[in-house]
Amino acid sequence: MLALLSIKPDYVEKIFTDQKLYEYRKVIFKKEVKKVIVYSTMPVGLIVGEFDIDYILVDYPNELWRKTKTVSGVEESFFLQYFQGRDKGYAIKIGKKKKYPKPIDPKKLFDRFVAPQSFMYLDHSPSVLWSLSVGMVTVPLCNRGVAFSSRQTEATRP
Secondary structure (H helix, E strand, O other), X not given: OEEEEEEOHHHHHHHHOOOOOEEEEOOOOOOOOOEEEEEEOOOOOEEEEEEEEEEEEEEOHHHHHHHHHHHOXXXXXXXXXXXXXXXXXXXXXXXXXXXXXXXXXXHHOOOOOOOOOOEEEEOOOHHHHXXXXXXXXXXXXXXXXXXXXXXXXXXXXX
């Protein structure tokens, strides 16, 4: 299963330059996800790459910070504010990464695309996304793409 994660552009850059080896989340997938498709939020607004999930740490936020701070890619003040009031947090260990040669406009993949607040499940294969990014596929896939949000159990398109 794939999941598309919304990530701020500064952190996207750090992920693909090995400055950020964990992606932090307040909520995590209910389904088994092996690969993350990276959506760089506005002002970029594009799907820019993907990474494998090595593992996911689940712990108290202060323990997550202790275990991951040297490769977190974020400031401690941001981390503490992000998890403020939370008893539990998640740290996705970023595995093998692939930055797409040409970012993908998600509106070409999905009818009525709205960036997910956190993540959404996808049924596209990574090879289709890669083909789009290198220009091997030129037919828009918006009528073929089915996306599931983290809060939905049915396809978003009719």
